[in-house]
Amino acid sequence: MHNDSKHIASAFDRDLEAIQALIMKMGGLVEAAITDAAKALEERDVELAEKVHKGDKAIDKLEEEVNEEAARLIALRSPTASDLRTVLTVMKISTNLERCGDYAKNLAKRTGVLVNMTQIEGAATSIRRMAREVEEMLKLALDAYIQRDENLAEQVRYRDLDVDQMYNALFREFLTYMMEDPRNITACMHLHFIAKNIERMGDHATSIAEQVIYLTTGEMPEDARPKGDLTSQTEMGSEEL
Amino acid sequence: MHNDSKHIASAFDRDLEAIQALIMKMGGLVEAAITDAAKALEERDVELAEKVHKGDKAIDKLEEEVNEEAARLIALRSPTASDLRTVLTVMKISTNLERCGDYAKNLAKRTGVLVNMTQIEGAATSIRRMAREVEEMLKLALDAYIQRDENLAEQVRYRDLDVDQMYNALFREFLTYMMEDPRNITACMHLHFIAKNIERMGDHATSIAEQVIYLTTGEMPEDARPKGDLTSQTEMGSEEL
Numbered sequence: 001m002h003n004d005s006k007h008i009a010s011a012f013d014r015d016l017e018a019i020q021a022l023i024m025k026m027g028g029l030v031e032a033a034i035t036d037a038a039k040a041l042e043e044r045d046v047e048l049a050e051k052v053h054k055g056d057k058a059i060d061k062l063e064e065e066v067n068e069e070a071a072r073l074i075a076l077r078s079p080t081a082s083d084l085r086t087v088l089t090v091m092k093i094s095t096n097l098e099r100c101g102d103y104a105k106n107l108a109k110r111t112g113v114l115v116n117m118t119q120i121e122g123a124a125t126s127i128r129r130m131a132r133e134v135e136e137m138l139k140l141a142l143d144a145y146i147q148r149d150e151n152l153a154e155q156v157r158y159r160d161l162d163v164d165q166m167y168n169a170l171f172r173e174f175l176t177y178m179m180e181d182p183r184n185i186t187a188c189m190h191l192h193f194i195a196k197n198i199e200r201m202g203d204h205a206t207s208i209a210e211q212v213i214y215l216t217t218g219e220m221p222e223d224a225r226p227k228g229d230l231t232s233q234t235e236m237g238s239e240e241l
Numbered sequence: 242m243h244n245d246s247k248h249i250a251s252a253f254d255r256d257l258e259a260i261q262a263l264i265m266k267m268g269g270l271v272e273a274a275i276t277d278a279a280k281a282l283e284e285r286d287v288e289l290a291e292k293v294h295k296g297d298k299a300i301d302k303l304e305e306e307v308n309e310e311a312a313r314l315i316a317l318r319s320p321t322a323s324d325l326r327t328v329l330t331v332m333k334i335s336t337n338l339e340r341c342g343d344y345a346k347n348l349a350k351r352t353g354v355l356v357n358m359t360q361i362e363g364a365a366t367s368i369r370r371m372a373r374e375v376e377e378m379l380k381l382a383l384d385a386y387i388q389r390d391e392n393l394a395e396q397v398r399y400r401d402l403d404v405d406q407m408y409n410a411l412f413r414e415f416l417t418y419m420m421e422d423p424r425n426i427t428a429c430m431h432l433h434f435i436a437k438n439i440e441r442m443g444d445h446a447t448s449i450a451e452q453v454i455y456l457t458t459g460e461m462p463e464d465a466r467p468k469g470d471l472t473s474q475t476e477m478g479s480e481e482l
Contacts, residue, residue, distance in 0.1 A: 067329075071322070071325055071326065071329060074325060075319075075320075075321070075322050075325050078316075078319045079316075080316070081312070081316050084312055084315060084316050088308075088312060088332075095336075175426060175427060175430070178419065178423070178426050179423040182419070182423070185416060185419050185420055185426075186416060189416070189433070
């Protein structure tokens with residue numbers, strides 16, 4: 001009986017590991033998509049942007065696979081409450097990653113539009129810096145998940161504050177450019193959306209980190225994410241965007 | 242034995258119904274939040290906006306409840322593959338609703354900022370019309386789920402095209418206002434984000450409808466959503482935003 005339950009547990013673990021391998025593969029593709037999309041924007045490389053755009057299908061397919069395998073695992077192994085929580089977390093992480101992939105795809109699409117517009121000095125470089133930060137957050141968040149490392153997860157949450165600050169600075173910069181010259185408006189609207197979408201990727205990395213904290217401590221971090229404090233300062237409005 | 246499995250099946254159904262009741266409650270709160278947020282914006286009613294903002298907590302709490310109850314149901318009843326699919330769908334629908342609630346909250350927050358800015362003639366009215374459309378789509382999508390009605394779900398998918406068109410028209414309108422007078426820029430940026438967020442709520446309603454189609458037919462609708470066609474026309478760029 002004891003042996004038997006041990007046997008069942010390790011079958012569950014094996015299946016879970018297979019799903020986690022899919023998640024890590026997904027993570028790798030999403031990180032590459034973010035890097036490439038930001039690079040394509042900065043270097044006005046339409047071909048690379050196209051590659052990112054097309055590559056999103058593979059990410060979507062992995063998400064489906066994760067969902068199917070997770071459902072199969074639940075049906076087959078009837079996991080305990082705590083194992084079930086892990087499986088459901090894995091499914092949520094795959095959703096977070098899929099959304100990040102969508103944002104990278106969107107960034108890539110806009111690059112195709114932006115190459116035909118007035119160039120905004122330095123914006124693409126700032127955006128690339130922001131993208132690099134978010135990509136690192138994602139990597140850390142997935143490491144935190146695999147190692148069930150609460151401290152690493154906390155780091156991700158705090159780094160999200162930097163991303164929010166970068167975004168706020170860019171928002172103000174774009175406002176200035178638009179006011180200076182109406183011909184900058186359309187390009188700035190696109191760049192602003194790109195910045196906003198990267199900031200949202202940071203939120204998804206943070207959400208993964210929070211799920212790791214939930215898994216390891218059994219509780220969601222108090223106050224949800226720390227950036228909650230910032231966004232409630234509405235007087236300037238830009239924090240809200 | 243046969244009786245026993247019948248007993249288990251109906252226990253599952255009872256539990257599922259309880260969770261569905263939570264979903265419908267959530268749906269009701271989200272629909273009200275959308276309506277109130279759009280009304281607050283049009284009538285510059287900061288108090289109503291504040292009510293929407295505060296009300297989002299109740300929606301978040303319901304989502305948590307749905308997730309907990311669904312996990313409990315899976316652990317307790319070890320549902321069959323098809324029942325399990327239903328439970329996982331319910332969890333996804335609750336995530337879609339929660340995101341819509343977030344967008345309504347965000348709309349309400351921006352209302353507090355916008356009352357202090359240049360008023361953009363007619364924009365709030367157009368936005369309210371768009372919000373009404375999305376709220377109806379959400380209602381239809383939830384009806385489609387409860388009745389497992391594939392045709393109703395298809396309707397939701399097609400109505401999303403209208404919302405996308407409304408959004409595109411607004412986008413162009415805002416560009417014009419910004420180019421006309423730089424003092425409109427900041428307000429238009431906020432209004433544009435609001436329009437975009439309402440368009441995203443439409444995507445979430447569509448996602449619920451697609452899950453209903455998946456539940457009833459066993460397959461995701463081909464081509465994902467019909468609007469896919471529209472968004473790939475990147476020449477003007479606005480469809481991308």
